[in-house]
Amino acid sequence: METSTARAPTAGAFIFSRTRSNSSGWRLAVLLTALLLAVPVLVVFSAFLSPERDIWNHLLEFVLPDLFVNTLWLVIGVGAGTALLGVSLAWLTALYDFPGRGFFSWALLLPLAVPSYVTAFVSIGLLDFAGPLQTWLREIFGGQIWFPPIRSTGGVIAVMTLALYPYVYLLSRNAFLSQGKRTLEVAQSLGLSRSQGLFRAALPMARPWIAGGLLLVFMETLADFGAVAAFNYDTFTTAIYKTWFGMFSLSAAAQLASILIVMVFVIVLIEQHLRAEVRYTETGKAGRQTRFALRGTRRWLASFYAALVLSAGFIVPVIQLLMWSSEASVDAFDPRTLQYLWRSLALGGIAAVLTGAVALVLVYANRRQTDVTTRAAIRFATFGYAVPGAVLGVGIFIPVAWLDAQLSVFAKTILGIDASQVLQGTVLVMLLAYLVRFLAVSFNPLDAAMQRITPSTEEAARSLGLDSKRVLWRVHLPILRSGLFSGAILVFVDVMKEMPITLMTRPFGWDTLAVRIFEMTSEGQWERAAPPAVALVLAGLLPIIWLNRHAEKC
Amino acid sequence: MPVPILQVRGVIQAYGEHSVIHGLSFALAKGRIGCLLGPSGSGKTTTLRCIAGFEAISDGEILLSGKTVSRAGYLVPPELRRIGMVFQDYALFSHLTVAGNIAFGLGLMAKSERAARVADLLSIVGLTDAQDKFPHQLSGGQQQRVALARALAPEPELLLLDEPFSSLDADLRPRLSLDVRAILKQQNATAILVTHDQQEAFALADEIGVINDGALMQWDTAYNLYHRPANRFVADFIGQGVFVNGTVLTEKQVEIELGILSGEAATQYAVGSRVDVLLRPDDIVHDDASPLQAEVLNKAFRGAEILYTLKLPSGSTALSLVPSHHNHAIGEKIGIRLEADHIVAFTKPA
Numbered sequence: 051m052e053t054s055t056a057r058a059p060t061a062g063a064f065i066f067s068r069t070r071s072n073s074s075g076w077r078l079a080v081l082l083t084a085l086l087l088a089v090p091v092l093v094v095f096s097a098f099l100s101p102e103r104d105i106w107n108h109l110l111e112f113v114l115p116d117l118f119v120n121t122l123w124l125v126i127g128v129g130a131g132t133a134l135l136g137v138s139l140a141w142l143t144a145l146y147d148f149p150g151r152g153f154f155s156w157a158l159l160l161p162l163a164v165p166s167y168v169t170a171f172v173s174i175g176l177l178d179f180a181g182p183l184q185t186w187l188r189e190i191f192g193g194q195i196w197f198p199p200i201r202s203t204g205g206v207i208a209v210m211t212l213a214l215y216p217y218v219y220l221l222s223r224n225a226f227l228s229q230g231k232r233t234l235e236v237a238q239s240l241g242l243s244r245s246q247g248l249f250r251a252a253l254p255m256a257r258p259w260i261a262g263g264l265l266l267v268f269m270e271t272l273a274d275f276g277a278v279a280a281f282n283y284d285t286f287t288t289a290i291y292k293t294w295f296g297m298f299s300l301s302a303a304a305q306l307a308s309i310l311i312v313m314v315f316v317i318v319l320i321e322q323h324l325r326a327e328v329r330y331t332e333t334g335k336a337g338r339q340t341r342f343a344l345r346g347t348r349r350w351l352a353s354f355y356a357a358l359v360l361s362a363g364f365i366v367p368v369i370q371l372l373m374w375s376s377e378a379s380v381d382a383f384d385p386r387t388l389q390y391l392w393r394s395l396a397l398g399g400i401a402a403v404l405t406g407a408v409a410l411v412l413v414y415a416n417r418r419q420t421d422v423t424t425r426a427a428i429r430f431a432t433f434g435y436a437v438p439g440a441v442l443g444v445g446i447f448i449p450v451a452w453l454d455a456q457l458s459v460f461a462k463t464i465l466g467i468d469a470s471q472v473l474q475g476t477v478l479v480m481l482l483a484y485l486v487r488f489l490a491v492s493f494n495p496l497d498a499a500m501q502r503i504t505p506s507t508e509e510a511a512r513s514l515g516l517d518s519k520r521v522l523w524r525v526h527l528p529i530l531r532s533g534l535f536s537g538a539i540l541v542f543v544d545v546m547k548e549m550p551i552t553l554m555t556r557p558f559g560w561d562t563l564a565v566r567i568f569e570m571t572s573e574g575q576w577e578r579a580a581p582p583a584v585a586l587v588l589a590g591l592l593p594i595i596w597l598n599r600h601a602e603k604c
Numbered sequence: 605m606p607v608p609i610l611q612v613r614g615v616i617q618a619y620g621e622h623s624v625i626h627g628l629s630f631a632l633a634k635g636r637i638g639c640l641l642g643p644s645g646s647g648k649t650t651t652l653r654c655i656a657g658f659e660a661i662s663d664g665e666i667l668l669s670g671k672t673v674s675r676a677g678y679l680v681p682p683e684l685r686r687i688g689m690v691f692q693d694y695a696l697f698s699h700l701t702v703a704g705n706i707a708f709g710l711g712l713m714a715k716s717e718r719a720a721r722v723a724d725l726l727s728i729v730g731l732t733d734a735q736d737k738f739p740h741q742l743s744g745g746q747q748q749r750v751a752l753a754r755a756l757a758p759e760p761e762l763l764l765l766d767e768p769f770s771s772l773d774a775d776l777r778p779r780l781s782l783d784v785r786a787i788l789k790q791q792n793a794t795a796i797l798v799t800h801d802q803q804e805a806f807a808l809a810d811e812i813g814v815i816n817d818g819a820l821m822q823w824d825t826a827y828n829l830y831h832r833p834a835n836r837f838v839a840d841f842i843g844q845g846v847f848v849n850g851t852v853l854t855e856k857q858v859e860i861e862l863g864i865l866s867g868e869a870a871t872q873y874a875v876g877s878r879v880d881v882l883l884r885p886d887d888i889v890h891d892d893a894s895p896l897q898a899e900v901l902n903k904a905f906r907g908a909e910i911l912y913t914l915k916l917p918s919g920s921t922a923l924s925l926v927p928s929h930h931n932h933a934i935g936e937k938i939g940i941r942l943e944a945d946h947i948v949a950f951t952k953p954a
Contacts, residue, residue: 506695509658510751512682513689514709514758524708528699 076415077424083408084427087434087486090445091311097301098308105302113289113306121285121313123203124210124278125271131211132267135359136218137260141248144226145234147341148352155223156598158356159216161363163590165547166213167276167567168583172367173209174200174280175374175576206281212363213277214270218263225256231341244342258324265321272314273438275550276564280571286310287440287550294444294554304448307441318436368587374580387566387581394563394585397477397552398542401484402492405541406534408485409492413500413530432490439487443554446483450474475557483551488544492537499533500526539593546589607670608633609762609794610655614664615674617647617654617818624650625818627664632762632796632811637788639797639809643841647818648798652764655796656689657682669761688755689764693771694747696739702726702750703735709758725753728787744772745780752784756791763788763795769804781807802842814838830884836950839882844911846922850881850949858947861918862888862896867946882948885911885925894939898922900932914940 142148143155161169177183177200184197198204229252237247253260275287284292286306294303344352412428419425434442450473461467473479503526511521549564556565563582570579608631617625625647632638640648653659655666657673657680666674668687673680688709697705703722710718726732729749739747748768755763768784769777785808788795799805805812806826814821814829814837821841822834833839850860852873857866860881873879890912898914901921905928912924912932924940932938 502698504693504695506691506693507697509656509682510689510691510695510697510754511708512658513656513685513687513764514754515683515686515711516709517681517683525697529697531699 076411076419077421077427079411080415080419080424080427080431083412083489084431086482087431087437087489089449090442090486091437093448094304094307094311094441094445097304098312101305102301105299105305109302109305114309116284117286117289117306120203120283121272124206124283124285125268127203127207128210128214128267128271129264131207132215132218133260133264135211135215136220136263137222137253137256139215139356139359140219140223140226141252142352142356144223145231145341146344146352148344148349148356150353150356151341154353154356154360156594157360157364158219159594159598160360160591161213162216163594164213164364164367164587165276165549165564165583165590166210166270166274167280167549167571168371168586169213169363169367170206170209170277170280171567171571171576171579171583172370173205176366176370177205201281203283206278206283209281210271210274210277212359214267215359215363217266217270218260221259221263221266222256225259226252229255234342262321262324265317265324268317269314269321269436272310272317273440275438275440275553276568276571279568287438290440290444291550291553300444300448303444307444310438311441314436314438314441318433371580371584371587374577375584377577384578384581386561390561390563390566390582391585393560394546397480397484397562398545398589401481401488401545402538402542404481405485405489405492406496406538408489409496409537410530410534412489412493413496416497417500432493434486435488435490437487439483439548439550440554442483442487443551446479446486447474447555450479475555477557477560480552480555483555484541484545484548487548487551488541491540491544492534495533495537495540496530497533499530503529536593536596539596543589543593547586606634609669610638610796611667611670612651612655612664613667615651615654615661615666616663617650617659618662623662623818625654625661628815628818628820629664630813630820630823632794634794635792636810637785637793637795637797637808639799639805639812640815641799641802641805641812642815644800646815648800648815649766650818651815652766652796652798655762656687656764657685686758686761687764688758688760688762690748690751690755690766690768692767694739694751696747696750696754698739701736701738702731702742705739705750706753706757708754721757725757728756728790729753745776748772748780749783752787756787756793761794763793765795765797767799768797769799769801777801777804778807784808814841816841831946831948833882833948839948839950843884844923845882845884846920847880847950848883848916848920848922849918850879852877852879852949856947858949860942861916861920862922862940862942865942865944865947867944869947869949873949873951878952879949880952882950883922884944885923887942887944888914888922888924888940889943890924890926890930890938891941892939894941896940897937898924898940900934900936900938903932903934912938914938 139154139158143151143158175181177197179197184195187195187197233252233255234244234247237244237251242250272285273287274285275291278285279288279291286309290303290306290310293299293306343349412431415424416428437445454472454474457472458468461472507525508521511525512518516524546562547564549568552562552564553568556562561569563585566582567579567586570576610632612628612630615625615628616623628647628651630638640651642648650659654661654674660679661674661676663676665672668685672678673685697708700708703726706722706725707718710721713721722735723732726735729752731746731749731753734742734746739750742750748771752765752768765784769781772780781804797805797808809826811823811825812829813823816837822829822838824832824834829838829842833842839845848860848862850858850865852875853859853864854875855872856869857864858869858879858881859865860883865881898916900912901915902913904911908928909925910928910931912926914922914924916922930938
């Protein structure tokens with residue numbers, strides 16, 4: 051004791067100067083991270099602000115009308131479909147008891163494990179004219195039968211609805227669970243029937259959550275590349291890819307990307323506005339949950355409905371994938387598959403570690419630096435999740451190409467070496483793009499974990515004799531561990547599934563599982579696309595299992 | 605005379621223009637339990653955080669065992685102060701077991717020594733069976749005892765308790781505050797408690813400082829705060845009572861409408877001056893034989909006693925605590941008598 055107080059004066063004087071010098075380091079790190087996103091976004095925006103006239107006229111006349119109509123139908127259709135499926139399933143599993151409810155309430159999330167482009171190509175392969183279902187029907191009924199064409203606007207909408215409804219399901223289920231049966235009982239006590247209670251109390255109260263889920267769906271729909279590509283249904287993302295890699299017009303691609311990003315930003319703004327509303331209407335947990343019992347055939351109807359959605363969105367596609375895979379591997383196992391797998395795993399792993407580390411810096415800066423600039427920069431840096439991969443691909447490629455040009459001039463004049471494309475088409479650029487796109491995925495669970503560490507937790511550790519460095523090792527990291535881990539799993543899987551960025555920025559000929567699926571799908575070779583798809587689905591199951599186990603513990 | 609464990613000397617704490625504490629001074633000797641008692645927003649928690657070293661002070665100084673730890677522009681960080689703190693929300697480490705939480709501050713100890721100290725504290729707070737549980741598996745009272753054991757484990761020179769009972773059920777508080785006092789006394793700990801609850805302060809503390817608006821109103825024992833309040837604020841804040849008009853007769857006598865109060869007066873008043881006299885509910889006793897009558901305006905049943913609000917002949921009100929078998933109806937007139945051996949009076953505000 052004596053010694054520690056004797057030492058105190060120097061240590062005390064030290065603490066002030068140190069916090070001050072630290073703070074500028076935090077701010078610099080945050081600003082640099084924000085810059086990583088700002089550059090591609092600004093590059094794309096500048097294409098919007100200074101359109102090149104002839105390209106613009108061409109786009110306006112031949113491309114944009116179709117793109118707008120297609121996008122509009124897709125957004126409306128998928129929005130309506132996911133709202134219907136998501137809300138109704140959430141309502142059933144949150145408030146009613148029926149056979150298999152416990153199973154369905156988590157299993158209905160499983161379609162999230164299947165990338166939408168996988169659902170897409172499986173559906174096409176399964177339901178197309180030459181597919182097993184129609185062939186079978188023709189064998190039974192002979193010759194002429196009518197079957198709805200799968201390669202149609204309705205087909206894309208149906209497939210994307212099945213792939214994306216879990217977002218609406220998850221959020222509205224949370225809302226219904228937190229309202230509890232209580233809300234309905236209050237409505238009933240005021241003379242409303244149960245269904246009146248649903249429409250006049252429960253649904254309006256859950257509105258911000260439902261809308262939040264729908265906005266996520268809209269963002270995913272606008273950003274989707276693989277599923278619409280499989281259907282040959284042109285939207286902005288596929289148009290960006292085709293103009294760049296088909297017509298080799300990077301500036302037209304940037305122009306298209308700028309329109310897409312404006313649409314996405316409108317949605318982001320609405321979403322931010324909604325989040326504030328959700329905060330105000332937080333109803334709190336309603337203690338132990340009790341549910342209404344369904345009777346007679348209605349309980350089986352509920353089970354049947356849930357089973358139908360689960361089959362269409364997960365079970366049938368997975369079974370079909372496994373069947374194709376076994377055919378493919380019996381015929382001839384492609385040894386390159388292992389290479390694709392290895393690359394996807396490595397990319398996912400490195401990206402997970404990279405985003406985790408950067409997210410940790412942001413979370414710390416968020417705690418340490420309360421000034422407006424840092425806060426704003428952190429919010430901005432985590433907006434990358436909203437920027438569609440196709441847009442980001444263009445936005446990152448342009449500055450990298452410019453940097454390469456500068457570097458090659460520099461190399462030639464100063465060093466006398468011929469060096470073009472130092473950065474273009476390197477894994478480094480790819481990883482940078484992943485970092486920008488998926489930073490929020492790492493940041494959010496970490497930030498949530500950090501919120502649980504109250505200031506008094508830190509103070510308790512300090513009062514027990516720990517300096518701030520040891521508080522980090524002994525309190526923060528152990529508590530943040532689970533947040534860090536769930537973020538890492540999510541990024542790992544997201545990167546493995548990622549298609550447009552990977553296609554656009556990968557080193558030449560450097561294929562991954564997702565790229566392989568894209569190529570095989572565009573040639574209609576479902577059997578050869580299946581084994582990599584199985585690998586992706588297996589990886590996609592990881593975060594769902596993790597989240598589910600985690601939810602049970604709490 | 606030994607150096608007090610804690611000395612707070614003329615401490616001022618201000619954020620810009622707004623000062624939270626202005627000029628606070630008190631001291632605490634080894635083994636004593638002090639309490640900072642005051643309404644919310646009075647600055648008592650801020651004072652505690654200044655003592656802990658979480659907040660800097662703008663003027664004055666704070667000494668621990670005679671050594672300056674805080675003064676303007678100078679702050680020994682909390683981890684070097686050898687203080688222990690029990691937080692309002694307990695702030696238990698959710699990633700550690702009960703035993704892990706208690707052992708957290710024992711980093712420098714040898715392993716066997718540490719285990720012995722943890723086992724010792726577990727038995728003191730009665731949580732030996734729960735040592736492998738995690739904080740979320742404990743009840744509120746158990747969590748509080750873990751927080752206390754964790755703070756006591758490194759044998760801090762001074763223990764700080766910030767509203768330690770406020771998140772517990774009201775019916776648990778009296779028993780737990782006695783438990784905590786017993787543990788602190790057994791460990792011969794020096795402690796400061798912050799609370800807004802008088803009962804808690806009375807049950808736990810040896811000496812109490814009443815704080816209002818960032819300034820110390822009185823530092824005294826519970827008995828003296830109640831019976832010899834130094835000023836109107838303390839008289840009002842501590843316990844129940846009403847003020848009635850009085851006239852000073854002699855140094856030791858004040859006349860009020862119920863008769864003449866005699867006894868030691870806390871301060872001197874000019875003979876003949878008009879004063880406000882504090883009457884506590886226990887200063888007026890019920891006596892059927894008394895010629896003095898008062899009308900029952902209101903009554904609150906408290907189990908063993910009934911607290912009557914009475915209307916005196918002059919129209920002013922008074923309180924009286926009466927054994928509860930004397931059950932009178934509202935509106936009834938009952939006989940009362942003065943029974944006080946000291947005078948608490950304040951000159952009328954100008």
